[in-house]
Every structure is written in C-alpha cells, then in structure tokens.
Amino acid sequence: MNVHWLQAYRPGSGLPGAFYTDPEVFAEEQRLIFRNSWFFAGHSVELTHSGDYMTFTAGGVPVVVVRDRDGRLHAHHNVCRHRGSIICTGEKGRSARLVCPYHSWTYAHDGRLIGAPIMGEDFDKTIHGLKKVCVEEVDGLVFVNLADTPSPFHELRDHLSPILKSQGMARAKVALIRDYELDVNWKIVVENNRECYHCEANHHGYVSVQYDTENDNPDLQDEIAERLGECRLRWEKAGLDVARVNTSSNNTAEWFRANRTPVRKGMVTESPDGQVVCRVLMAGFTDADMGTARANTNINFWCHANSDYAHTVRITPVSPTKTIVRGYWLVDENAVEGRDYDPEAIAAFHHQVMSEDWEICRRQWIGVTSPGFEPGPYSPTKEANVDRYVRWYVNQMTAT
Ligand code: FES
Ligand SMILES: [Fe+2]
Structure with a gap:
C-alpha cells in the first residue's frame, strides 16, 4: 500500500485522514483485513432448518452460508463455477439444492456440483464444486474467514464462550x-x-x-x-x-x-x-x-x-x-x-x-x-x- 500515509501515522494518535478516504487504502483493507480475519456473518438461529441459507459480502466477496440435512453449516463463495453468476440471489431463503439461476448448474449444500445439464460426456462435475469458505460457530454466532489458512478460531471460542454460552x-x-x-x-x-x-x-x-x-x-x-x-x-x-x-x-x-x-x-x-x-x-x-x-x-x-x-x-x-x-x-x-x-x-x-x-x-x-x-x-x-x-x-x- 501507499507507505507515505503510514509515515504520517504517530502511535498514540489517530490515523491520518487519507486512511478514511483513499480507495487504495480501502482496497488493501479488504484484501489484508476483511479477507483475512474472522468476519461476523450473523446468527445460527437464522438458519434453523435444512437448506436455510443466508448471503452477505465479506471483504467485498459474495458468500453464502447454508445448513445441510445433518445440521452442519457450510460456507461457500456464492459464485457459480460455470460463468460466475451469483447463485443465491436473495438475502435469505431455504432450498434443497443451490441452483444457479443462469444455466441451472445445481450444487448440494456441501458445495458439490450435482447437476450441470448438457455439458457433454467429458465434463467432470467433481472438480467444479463451489469454492469453500471457512465457517465456525460460537454460542450461536457465525463467523467466516476467507483466508486459505485462517488464524485459529479456538482462540476466539475459548475467550468468548465462558461469557456468552450462558x-x-x-x-x-x-x-x-x-x-x-x-x-x-x-x-x-x-x-x-x-x-x-x-x-x-x-x-x-x-x-x-x-x-x-x-x-x-x-x-x-x-x-x-x-x-x-x-x-x-x-x-x-x-x-x-x-x-x-x-x-x-x-x-x-x-x-x-x-x-x-x-x-x-x-x-x-x-x-x-x-x-x-x-x-x-x-x-x-x-x-x-x-x-x-x-x-x-x-x-x-x-x-x-x-x-x-x-x-x-x-x-x-x-x-x-x-x-x-x-x-x-x-x-x-x-x-x-x-x-x-x-x-x-x-x-x-x-x-x-x-x-x-x-x-x-x-x-x-x-x-x-x-x-x-x-x-x-x-x-x-x-x-x-x-x-x-x-x-x-x-x-x-x-x-x-
Ligand atoms: S453461470 Fe451458473 S450455470 Fe452458468
Ligand atoms: Fe457511542
């Protein structure tokens, strides 16, 4: 990022004004912070039934969190592996499968591609599942992390849970x-x-x-x-x-x-x-x-x-x-x-x-x-x- 803004920063004082307005700073925040930290997504009680999902953006990235038939939460990039359409278009919903509205590629709750009409015999569904996002829950709070190797969630869980579980x-x-x-x-x-x-x-x-x-x-x-x-x-x-x-x-x-x-x-x-x-x-x-x-x-x-x-x-x-x-x-x-x-x-x-x-x-x-x-x-x-x-x-x- 533009280091000259940082040179103006004095620990013990606030950030220089450019940190609040510069589009380049914002882009770096999205990349270095919001796509690399545990982002609070919502509440697990918003997803009570099998197939319940919620969508949101984290770090500018569209994400969907969905509950499967066994009660587990999965988070995926809400981006179709065909030509990139958003898959779940509403903010919330319930669906037995996640179906892309563009050409109807169909995904299971765990992200596996289970339907892709008229793609030919050589098409391999197994390598076109939804891209995963890490998801964790602590006492009803749902957090996601877009990093490939997120910081350990247990630190947060161990700290919050004694207070929040009650x-x-x-x-x-x-x-x-x-x-x-x-x-x-x-x-x-x-x-x-x-x-x-x-x-x-x-x-x-x-x-x-x-x-x-x-x-x-x-x-x-x-x-x-x-x-x-x-x-x-x-x-x-x-x-x-x-x-x-x-x-x-x-x-x-x-x-x-x-x-x-x-x-x-x-x-x-x-x-x-x-x-x-x-x-x-x-x-x-x-x-x-x-x-x-x-x-x-x-x-x-x-x-x-x-x-x-x-x-x-x-x-x-x-x-x-x-x-x-x-x-x-x-x-x-x-x-x-x-x-x-x-x-x-x-x-x-x-x-x-x-x-x-x-x-x-x-x-x-x-x-x-x-x-x-x-x-x-x-x-x-x-x-x-x-x-x-x-x-x-x-x-x-x-x-x-
Ligand atoms: S973009 Fe999703 S099925 Fe074509
Ligand atoms: Fe206040």
Missing part, C-alpha cells in the same frame, strides 16, 4: 433486524465503539444504565464495589463464569474481548428505565439481574447480551465512504411477540445509542475529510482501546 443466543430467535446505511468510513464506526470517552456528553440514556463513565468517579466507588461483590456471588451460584466480571470496557485480549458487567443498582437490563422489555428471559434465567455480557471482535462485531434480550452488530464496509451497520435484537425462542415483547421496545435502548453514535460519526467524518484535519493524541486511559485497535489495524496493513 446467554442462550444459540437457542434464541431474531426479534428484529435493522440496517443503518452510513456515509462514513467503517473505521469511524469501529473507533467510536471502542471508547466511552464520548458517552457522558452524548449518551444520556446509556450512562443512566451502565457504569462505563463512572469507573473513576470517587462518589460511586463504594456503590460499584458493593454491586460487583453482590453480583459475583449471586452469578456464581447461578452457574455463570465470574472470572471477568467488572464494569470496565477495556479489551480483554488482542483482537477480541468479553466480560460481564452489572448494570446500575436498581436496574436489571439495558432499557430506557433499566427494567425488562421481554417477559420471557433468555437461557432459562429466573433472575433478571444478570448484568450485560459484552463482547467484540476486530473487525466487525460487537454484542451486548442482557437477561431478557441480546443486541449484536455486524459492520460491512461498502466503500471508503459507505458502511452498512446491521443491528440484531434476539429474544428467547419461547417469547411471543405481542404477548411477551414489542420489537420496537426491545430495540429502543440500542437504537437510541446508535442513532446518537451515527450523528457523532457524521460530524467526525466532516472533520477528518477536511484538509484542516490533523490527528490529535488519544487519552491514555479513556481511549486506550482505540489506540490498541489502531495499532492492531496498522500491523495488519503492514504485515508481509
């Missing part, structure tokens, strides 16, 4: 999906997500429920310590992993994190008043006061899972100046819409937070694309995660 996302249902199309570079969105320095001034609803902005507030130290102590004891008794129970948003590993935090005293979930928004709790919880399990991964995923609903996010860069953020809201599989929950009420809290963030991102975007922009230093405490993320990003972009 949240029941593998046996939930999707209450709502909402796409946000943002006219900003994807890194603006991720960097914003990696700090809560901005929360006090911008997220009044969020900070009234979470302790993120109070970790260094002397007036609340006793309350936080008491709340943590009480929750740890109660959660341990309920069988939860309490090794990473704290109110911090700091990274817990190099390119991913997971922890569990109590919400503020008197509250039990992330909702406008801190009370449950779904009457049926997830994962068989009988106590609603189980905190928020928070996780994220570089490059495109974060999650806030509460006792009554879980919220996850998938980020898809479309161009240097366009990003699609998909928000998912999950509830327990036994919850009935209208009786136990209203999807809008489930989504209200995080929709509000995201709407506030998109406005922040939009304003920052105007500035970083100006010739007057010069990156300033990160707060060593409040923005340590952003600094860490940007350093990781630069390492990926310069890896040989």
